[in-house]
Amino acid sequence: MSDERSASTPGQHTVSGDRQRSKLPSDPGPADRQTSKLPHDPGYWEGLAARIRDDAAAPLAAYAAATPLAADATADGRGRDGWPDVLARGAIWWLTAAGAAIAVLWLTLPPRDVSPAQAWIEASLTPDEPVGTLVSGDMPPAVDTVLVHFPPAGAERPQEERR
Amino acid sequence: MSDARDRTDEELARDAQRGDAAAFDALVRRYLRPAMALAWQYTRGVEDAEDVVQEAFHRAVRALANYDRTRPFSAWFYAIVRNVARTAISREGRRAALAPLTVLEGEPPAPVAPDPALHSDAERAIEALAPMQQACVRLCDLEGFTSAEAGRMLGISDNSVRTHLRRAREHLRVALGPQRRMMG
Numbered sequence: 001m002s003d004e005r006s007a008s009t010p011g012q013h014t015v016s017g018d019r020q021r022s023k024l025p026s027d028p029g030p031a032d033r034q035t036s037k038l039p040h041d042p043g044y045w046e047g048l049a050a051r052i053r054d055d056a057a058a059p060l061a062a063y064a065a066a067t068p069l070a071a072d073a074t075a076d077g078r079g080r081d082g083w084p085d086v087l088a089r090g091a092i093w094w095l096t097a098a099g100a101a102i103a104v105l106w107l108t109l110p111p112r113d114v115s116p117a118q119a120w121i122e123a124s125l126t127p128d129e130p131v132g133t134l135v136s137g138d139m140p141p142a143v144d145t146v147l148v149h150f151p152p153a154g155a156e157r158p159q160e161e162r163r
Numbered sequence: 164m165s166d167a168r169d170r171t172d173e174e175l176a177r178d179a180q181r182g183d184a185a186a187f188d189a190l191v192r193r194y195l196r197p198a199m200a201l202a203w204q205y206t207r208g209v210e211d212a213e214d215v216v217q218e219a220f221h222r223a224v225r226a227l228a229n230y231d232r233t234r235p236f237s238a239w240f241y242a243i244v245r246n247v248a249r250t251a252i253s254r255e256g257r258r259a260a261l262a263p264l265t266v267l268e269g270e271p272p273a274p275v276a277p278d279p280a281l282h283s284d285a286e287r288a289i290e291a292l293a294p295m296q297q298a299c300v301r302l303c304d305l306e307g308f309t310s311a312e313a314g315r316m317l318g319i320s321d322n323s324v325r326t327h328l329r330r331a332r333e334h335l336r337v338a339l340g341p342q343r344r345m346m347g
Binding site (some may be wrong): 035036038039042047048049051052053056057059061062063064065066067077160 | 171179180181182183184187188191192194197199200203209212214216217221225227228259301304305306307
């Protein structure tokens, strides 16, 4: 509706976006209709509009005072988006600052030869955990070493039966 | 500076939100007459409709900060007009012409006392219509708004307005038929 308006004057309805005017022949439009219940005097509409404008002056002035970017209007009279614009810019600044802080921390950490996965495993093991010796060594553990720590279940059972 | 006539309602509302009096004035000029026509459907009097419209603009300008610019301004503003009008007629204890506008289609209209203002048979026939049919006939056929415009004003769809119009015209045709034949 709003993107297809025609010229407007007080007392003259202006919406022209819809092409479905009433089916009356030679429809002159709302303003000139003799069937209208509304006043036809342009002065009446001008006066009513003026009263509404006067009534709205105070709140509009308050809006203007509360909007820091109101004066930051472009040449065609279209201002910027006010508080939403400020918030959007603030969010960009915060994200940039957070990214910079993470980058600085990352660069200042001492380099490690341990892969992240291995470091995680080591950190999660208790000091006397036998698995720690297996996974933290430079070389893969030999089968004998593994069997010492984890004897096969089948090998232990016969001993228990003997007891 | 760009002409306000080239700008959408939402653009004007955005500028009015920042205190642009010219943008608000453009909105007033754009919506004054439709708002009066809508208010009249409730009040049935120009002076009362004027009060409703003034109050609606008064509320709208104070609620502008809460207006969501991604939604159509017209729907937002007409809802304010309807609410103010309903409040006004209920406060004054009048029989609302459209009280409420949600009166079901097809429901028989309440008996209406003879009104000296009804100076024509056509007017009487319109008064006998169901409330929403009356509103659609008055807005579209008497005030000259399109069905889409009337739909936005009344808060119903374009198709609903057309349906109400079609039924209303059928009723009017029947009601005014004998007179037409006599006149013919």
